[in-house]
Amino acid sequence: MWAYYQQYSSQIWSLFWSHTKLSVIPVVIGLIVALPLGWLAARLRWSYPPIVSMAGLLYTIPSLVLFVVMPGILGTQILDVVNVIVALSIYAVALLVRVVADGLRSVPFETKQAATAMGYKPVGRFFAVELPLAVPVIAAGVRVAVVSNVSLVAVATLIGTQQLGTLISDGLAASQGGGSWQSPLFIGIILAVVLALILDFSVQLLTRWLTPWRRAVGRS
């Protein structure tokens, strides 16, 4: 396995890097789209059920279906990575809208009142008080989205996108050709798990950095 790694290390790391990008970029896009939608659902009571059930409906569509239908909708090539990014962004929005709305709704009314009394205008109050307090709930959703993306991106091998799944399909091809399949397959699987763990940990670190008050309470 080590020999294989040394021989192909540059390709392996470029696959690892593209897998990372394909896992992270959709969640960032998804969060940017989900924030205003979640805000709307939290703000206007009547809009919560339709927005959340729309999101739930989107989430029931299998990922492979979204991957293969995208070229037809966007007019891209079937092998274009844009398909995967857009499809996974839709997934991320579907997951995060509900989380953002629930996070914002979990901010106590008294806290908002106090912020208003301290002189915050609505926009300032949202960014300085409500959004930070919703971070722990939102971050929990982001962790789920990022980590499950690592697994979903590998499925994009079926439509020929280059990422760690490529190593797995190389392994399958090698085994069918009677060659040595262990190295690419195991390297692909191990790196995918490692990537999921790294991303999970990074989101946790980021959450911790964004919510210093929780740390202060935890230590006392």
Next chain:
Amino acid sequence: MIGDWWAYMTNPDNWSGKSGLKANVLDHIAYSFVAVAIAVIIAVPLGLWIGHTGKGSTLVVGTVNASRALPTFGLMVLLYIWIAPHFTGKTNLPYIVPVEFVLLLLAIPPLLSNTYAGVQSVDPAMRDAAYGMGMTGPQVLTKAEIPNAFPLMMSGLRAASLQVIATATIGAYIGLGGLGQPIYDGTQQGPFQDNPQSQIATGELLSGAFLVAALALAVDLILATIQRYSTSRGITGRYRKSNLPGPMEAELEFSEPDGSEPALTPQHAPSGAAAL
């Protein structure tokens, strides 16, 4: 594009035969059902036991967190390469076993965690009341805890079914039937171009995609309906216009499922962050 899809779907030739759409749909349902059924048999009793006794709850949290990072695709290919040489002759088993195993691994965590969380979240005062009325342990479980946990258990079942139906498509990559087959075949034959060959491919791919999505939605709808009408009325409060807000109302909102495992995420993430 829509025209290609419609042309493929409405051509009866594409529905018949060993790898026609009808066989694909039935295969897909069979693979998904087997995986979910085995997962229910394993995960529900285990979840009930853990929730009831409180033993081994760290196991649940650990499994659920780890399962999200599960490299489904890689694991399926690995199992296939391992076991395929041990089967000879005309059998589907080398394709079925890896796929079923991976689907099982996907279906267990949401069922286990939601069953556990459902039993766990039963109001302790109510559990005490049940014991106080003279119920035995098993009676408390069947008469108080399971009815209260039922909405969450059903949302776990829905999440598991959705995941399994969606993921069963990847079996096509190693040669299993099901609705992944038309999608994969279509993809291989260069869809979305302007020639007759490609239009058939587009139609095949979109038909597979449409049928998986329709199957997922239909199953979710059926399970949602079952959940709605079999949840104890003491919990849903459907028999009265609720002008006496009972203690269950907060839970009712909480258990409104959308298949995205809402139950565990908010509960466990803070504890994970604190453990850091």
